[in-house]
Amino acid sequence: MNNAAMTISERLWQGEAPMEDWTAAVAGGSITPVGEDVVVVHTSYVFGNVTAIRTADGLVLIDTGSRETGDQTFAAIRKWDDRPVHTVIYTHGHIDHTFGVHLYDAEADQHGVPRPRIVAHRSVLERFSRYDATHGLNSVVMGRQFNMPGYAFPDQHRRPDQIYDDVFGLDVGGVHLELIHGRGETDDATFVWMPQERVLVSGDFIIWAFPNAGNPRKVQRHAPDWAHALRKMEALAPKAVVPGHGPVVFGAARAKALLDDTASVLESLTHQALKLLNEGKTLEEVLVGVEQPAELLAKPYLKPKYDDPEFVIRGIYHLYAGWFDGNPAHLKPxxxxxxxxxxxxxxxxxxxxxxxxxxxxxxxxxxxxxxxxxxxxxxxxxxxxxxxxxxxxxxxxxxxxxxxxxxxxxxxxxxxxxxxx
Ligand SMILES: [Zn+2]
Incomplete structure (x- = not known):
């Protein structure tokens, strides 16, 4: 990591810098070492991080970057190490994490060596089938969310070669990784535990912002399961957390605070909403009745910059109670x-x-x-x-x-x- 990015990471943790400064510092591709043979590549806050692990049998990549900046990630990795990519793990099927894979496939084809093996949770396959079925919708929604008129959602999603259900132990070239499934922003998520380094690669369970668990134009998210997965991560007691987006968080105490606080905010919203649902309250009553945990939401890594707690309360309501809001005029308006x-x-x-x-x-x-x-x-x-x-x-x-x-x-x-x- 360059010095500017390192300084900004610290200032971000202290709540003294905006994420835009960090994006500027890592533009073009920046590397953070998290172990002797492990680096994280960043290109922007908007697009997912990529972790690269050196093994005796080749590289293991956790995620691959985006269509937009995957080439920067590729160049940064190739500057660091030139051995073939043996295995790719998708933390989930979102395109800013998967779409860079085509560069590594093309590289393998060029050198006449086998393409990387892709490992992911089973539900990634269902996601990609859904993407094929909703291509036009995804183009509209993404174009609107990021104000890119005429935006075309990618197709040709590279499917996993190997899928798993709950946990999966992966051994490549003398390196052992544990893949653990949880549901959160997506239903197909994996977080990766590196026991040798005690490094946790969280995927989008951690994004340096309040969790994206209530997005109004996306499929159902899973706030309660999200908290559950974070508690599992906390129990691993990592020494560093590689988030899906934003800088790596170093140190056991900071890692614990990050995981604990993020779980706590989701647990608070879920427990409060459930209590009101169990009392038979309407959506409006739930939205008014749930108190947003202001102290947690003020943390530099939990500010509602991307998603909104009110949307997440709606998401929790929808998860348990369906789409009817309890106002009879809205049943058949x-x-x-x-x-x-x-x-x-x-x-x-x-x-x-x-x-x-x-x-x-x-x-x-x-x-x-x-x-x-x-x-x-x-x-x-x-x-x-x-x-x-x-x-x-x-x-x-x-x-x-x-x-x-x-x-x-x-x-x-x-x-x-x-x-x-
Ligand atoms: Zn992401």
């Missing part, structure tokens, strides 16, 4: 346009609804403003003045969010309103 026209007629027109939305926005009541402006827009979709207010409301909503996902979704509708105003 009227079309939005009909409801909008009805209310507009009652109050004197769509312009009146929009005007009230603008006032609420000024008062900082962005949630309420969003309801009224959507009703106005549904009642009069061609009204440019209504769309102007709508753009303002969603700009205000986006500004009020801390999470990238919340900001991004509101911004999609702000841009939509701008084009119609």
């Amino acid at each position: 009227a079309p939005a346009a009909e409801l909008g026209r009805e209310l507009a007629a009652l109050c004197g027109g769509a312009a009146v609804l929009a005007e009230r939305a603008a006032t609420l926005l000024k008062d900082g009541k962005t949630r309420l403003a969003a309801h009224l402006v959507e009703l106005a827009s549904a009642a009069a979709p061609e009204d440019a003045a209504v769309q102007r207010v709508r753009a303002d409301v969603y700009a205000g909503c986006a500004a009020a969010e801390t999470s990238l996902i919340g900001k991004a979704i509101f911004s999609v509708y702000r841009r939509d309103a701008e084009t119609r105003s």
